[in-house]
Amino acid sequence: xxxxxxxxxxxxxxxxxxxxxxxxxxxxxxxxxxxxxxxxxxxxxxxxxxxxxxxxxxxxxxxxxxxxxxxxxxxxxxxxxxxxxxxxxxxxxxxxxxxxxxxxxxxxxxxxxxxxxxxxxxxxxxxxxxxxxxxxxxxxxxxxxxxxxxxxxxxxxxxxxxxxxxxxxxxxxxxxxxxxxxxxxxxxxxxxxxxxxxxxxxxxxxxxxxxxxxxxxxxxxxxxxxxxxxxxxxxxxxxxxxxxxxxxxxxxxxxxxxxxxxxxxxxxxxxxxxxxxxxxxxxxxxxxxxxxxxxxxxxxxxxxxxxxxxxxxxxxxxxxxxxxxxxxxxxxxxxxxxxxxxxxxxxxxxxxxxxxxxxxxxxxxxxxxxxxxxxxxxxxxxxxxxxxxxxxxxxxxxxxxxxxxxxxxxxxxxxxxxxxxxxxxxxxxxxxxxxxxxxxxxxxxxxxxxxxxx
Numbered sequence: 068x069x070x071x072x073x074x075x076x077x078x079x080x081x082x083x084x085x086x087x088x089x090x091x092x093x094x095x096x097x098x099x100x101x102x103x104x105x106x107x108x109x110x111x112x113x114x115x116x117x118x119x120x121x122x123x124x125x126x127x128x129x130x131x132x133x134x135x136x137x138x139x140x141x142x143x144x145x146x147x148x149x150x151x152x153x154x155x156x157x158x159x160x161x162x163x164x165x166x167x168x169x170x171x172x173x174x175x176x177x178x179x180x181x182x183x184x185x186x187x188x189x190x191x192x193x194x195x196x197x198x199x200x201x202x203x204x205x206x207x208x209x210x211x212x213x214x215x216x217x218x219x220x221x222x223x224x225x226x227x228x229x230x231x232x233x234x235x236x237x238x239x240x241x242x243x244x245x246x247x248x249x250x251x252x253x254x255x256x257x258x259x260x261x262x263x264x265x266x267x268x269x270x271x272x273x274x275x276x277x278x279x280x281x282x283x284x285x286x287x288x289x290x291x292x293x294x295x296x297x298x299x300x301x302x303x304x305x306x307x308x309x310x311x312x313x314x315x316x317x318x319x320x321x322x323x324x325x326x327x328x329x330x331x332x333x334x335x336x337x338x339x340x341x342x343x344x345x346x347x348x349x350x351x352x353x354x355x356x357x358x359x360x361x362x363x364x365x366x367x368x369x370x371x372x373x374x375x376x377x378x379x380x381x382x383x384x385x386x387x388x389x390x391x392x393x394x395x396x397x398x399x400x401x402x403x404x405x406x407x408x409x410x411x412x413x414x415x416x417x418x419x420x421x422x423x424x425x426x427x428x429x430x431x432x433x434x435x436x437x438x439x440x441x442x443x444x445x446x447x448x449x450x451x452x453x454x455x456x457x458x459x460x461x462x463x464x465x466x467x468x469x470x471x472x473x474x475x476x477x478x479x480x481x482x483x484x485x486x487x488x489x490x491x492x493x494x495x496x497x498x499x500x501x502x503x504x505x506x507x508x509x510x511x512x513x514x515x516x517x518x519x520x521x
Contacts, residue, residue, distance in 0.1 A: 094164040095241065096347040099355065101160040102153060109149030110469040112142040113362055117468060117485050150362055150469065151228070154236030158184035161240050165248045171255040175277035179251050180244035183288040187239050187303040192225035229367065231304060234359035237352065238312040239304045246291070247284040254280035312356070316373065319353045322455050325375055328354075329384050329451045333444050336389045339434040343389060350377060358466055365467040374458050376466045381422065382480050382489065383454030383496050384447040388424025391446050391500040393476070395439070396427060398504040404512045421473045438511050446503045450496035463488045 119135040132139075159177040166176025196219075200208070205215050213222040226232070254260070260279055263272040295303050318324055328346065335342030343350065358376030365371060387393020396419050399412040408431060415426035433439045457463045464486035470479050476497070480489040 090168040098161040112145035250284040384451035393419040394501040446500040
């Protein structure tokens with residue numbers, strides 16, 4: 068066991084450390100974190116609508132639903148300004164965070180990636196009418212900026228809000244935004260800028276400093292969009308979604324991908340590296356994209372496109388934090404005879420109910436403790452396998468509501484899925500993780516605290 072841990076420490080930990088130090092990945096992680104206020108506000112709106120509209124409708128309580136239309140309408144507006152446009156919000160936060168990492172003017176960096184995202188969207192609409200319109204109806208359309216020729220209607224400046232402004236645009240922002248930001252940051256670092264006199268206010272000077280780098284970035288991406296739309300007969304966002312985003316999301320739904328991500332997070336954590344943070348660009352870039360697609364589909368009363376999403380890890384594999392350490396703490400309080408571990412468990416169990424497990428990871432510690440290596444890896448592997456099988460078999464509903472990671476167990480499962488069976492699955496997984504930890508807690512009773520790692 069010790070030789071295996073040493074091998075991991077030698078070969079895997081340096082890789083994780085390098086990943087965690089890549090500024091582009093740090094910016095990507097921080098860009099997702101920066102969207103948290105919008106995600107949480109949108110999550111509250113979707114949960115409230117589930118409670119006052121979706122669940123009562125299933126039971127036929129239409130009188131109650133009708134009386135709550137005012138709240139349903141407000142929640143819809145909040146959703147429109149948050150979860151429905153996360154792609155648009157992300158297009159700014161990504162560029163902003165990249166600029167911070169490279170120590171250049173961040174607001175202009177955010178504007179650059181925001182503009183490049185808008186460039187990538189289809190900007191025209193073409194439709195065919197089923198019958199000819201009257202002169203009055205035709206005038207209404209032409210007055211609104213549309214062109215009507217027989218039964219054909221075209222318009223410029225039309226953005227498909229429901230399709231492109233949500234998580235559908237994440238990968239486009241990551242790719243086009245990266246190209247634009249590279250150009251902007253490179254020119255800023257080379258000082259190819261407009262230098263204003265010292266007497267000019269800083270806000271004005273900063274804006275002028277970014278004029279040349281930002282203009283160059285916009286034109287680089289503009290040329291890419293023009294080439295794709297004219298020679299590829301499509302738009303950049305549609306091309307990226309088809310060639311890159313959809314295949315990656317499809318791969319993420321496989322058991323192998325889910326299991327691999329669970330294992331990597333656990334292994335990184337064992338060596339004291341925050342696995343969820345290091346792998347956040349993948350967890351959020353892929354599985355959060357899938358989750359937000361589910362949330363928006365649920366709000367639109369459409370079929371859910373994905374089975375396994377970001378919060379599935381939190382609900383079923385990481386109960387109380389990575390490794391389901393909440394169950395370890397309970398096992399220690401029930402079976403441990405070691406005063407040192409019991410003291411840590413008493414202090415850590417409160418935060419553990421809110422999925423904060425740093426106190427147990429570094430206080431027990433689990434980090435680099437060979438006693439708990441096996442259950443710390445095994446418990447999530449078993450529970451994530453059970454959960455994946457249950458969801459794939461249709462025994463438990465996929466996630467339909469975005470939830471905050473710190474929501475306590477039981478409550479998080481019910482709110483995320485609005486399905487009582489998810490609570491049963493979480494309890495079953497918790498009992499299994501608890502049972503896996505018990506033998507190792509008892510084994511730890513036979514080891515003196517100062518002999519561990521000797």
